[in-house]
Amino acid sequence: MKNGFLFVFALLAAIAFAALGGALFTVDQTEQALVLRFGEPVAGRGLITEPGLHFKLPLIENVVTFDNRILDVESPNLEVLAADNQRLEVDSFIRYRIIDSLKFYQSVNSVQGANNQLGSVLNSAVRRVLSEANQQQIVRDERSALMAKIKQQADTEGRRFGVEVVDARIRRVDLPQQISEKVFGRMQTERQREAAEYRAQGSEQAQKITAKADRDVVVLKAEAQQQADQVKGEGDAERNRIFAEGFGRDPDFFAFYRSMQAYETAFKPGETRFLVSPRSEFFRFFSAPDGVSTPKAAELSPAPTQKR
Numbered sequence: 616m617k618n619g620f621l622f623v624f625a626l627l628a629a630i631a632f633a634a635l636g637g638a639l640f641t642v643d644q645t646e647q648a649l650v651l652r653f654g655e656p657v658a659g660r661g662l663i664t665e666p667g668l669h670f671k672l673p674l675i676e677n678v679v680t681f682d683n684r685i686l687d688v689e690s691p692n693l694e695v696l697a698a699d700n701q702r703l704e705v706d707s708f709i710r711y712r713i714i715d716s717l718k719f720y721q722s723v724n725s726v727q728g729a730n731n732q733l734g735s736v737l738n739s740a741v742r743r744v745l746s747e748a749n750q751q752q753i754v755r756d757e758r759s760a761l762m763a764k765i766k767q768q769a770d771t772e773g774r775r776f777g778v779e780v781v782d783a784r785i786r787r788v789d790l791p792q793q794i795s796e797k798v799f800g801r802m803q804t805e806r807q808r809e810a811a812e813y814r815a816q817g818s819e820q821a822q823k824i825t826a827k828a829d830r831d832v833v834v835l836k837a838e839a840q841q842q843a844d845q846v847k848g849e850g851d852a853e854r855n856r857i858f859a860e861g862f863g864r865d866p867d868f869f870a871f872y873r874s875m876q877a878y879e880t881a882f883k884p885g886e887t888r889f890l891v892s893p894r895s896e897f898f899r900f901f902s903a904p905d906g907v908s909t910p911k912a913a914e915l916s917p918a919p920t921q922k923r
Contacts (some may be wrong), residue, residue: 619739626741642666647683649716652676685712699749704736706787709737718777740768
């Protein structure tokens with residue numbers, strides 16, 4: 616009897632504990648909860664935004680939680696035709712948050728469902744807004760204003776799902792791959808043409824500088840040679856004047872000096888061969904200091920030959 620009572624008590628305690636566990640739930644700081652009773656929100660406590668421990672009726676009520684942080688939806692590269700018929704690839708995204716949990720739950724049910732719906736909304740808004748602008752406005756001039764328009768249109772559509780679009784951005788705008796290759800090819804050809812033009816201009820300038828330098832070298836050499844010849848001629852004239860003046864003062868000394876210069880020039884060591892008589896006029900100063908006196912007969916007679 617006692618064992619049966621303990622068993623029943625344990626069973627009731629387990630049931631009570633399970634019921635109590637099913638009646639309590641927690642809401643995290645990054646979440647908001649929706650308490651539903653047979654699919655409808657419970658009056659007075661259907662929406663829970665305060666974090667902490669909360670109560671619900673087990674087996675009758677269920678809780679659906681949603682993220683209350685800012686969420687984002689990214690659009691893959693979308694090809695857009697601008698107002699100037701220029702095809703562009705646009706990479707964009709939006710950020711949103713849930714402001715009406717019940718409408719969000721009833722329309723899209725989950726964050727994944729919202730992302731799918733908002734992705735289509737973003738693509739439509741991007742196409743509508745960018746189709747009214749040209750490439751220059753999209754890329755540079757009016758990019759901020761265009762992003763504001765996309766945000767406004769996406770927010771208007773997103774309100775139907777219980778969300779608020781807080782930001783919309785165009786991350787990148789590019790030309791399609793084929794068009795980009797053609798543009799890059801034209802740019803490369805243009806740069807090569809400019810490079811060839813600059814090289815031709817540089818070569819022309821180099822030739823002009825080289826020709827001018829060669830001309831200057833010829834002129835400088837000619838002027839230098841002219842000055843050298845002039846100085847040399849003046850030096851030769853001065854030398855001849857000095858020699859003439861010296862010859863006029865002392866003809867004998869001048870003749871002696873010129874003979875000494877002739878001896879110095881003729882008798883270079885190891886380079887001179889002479890086959891000439893010692894009595895030649897060239898050696899007159901060897902025979903007599905004045906170059907005129909006749910040498911003695913004894914000095915000019917051959918040496919006696921010794922008999923053996």
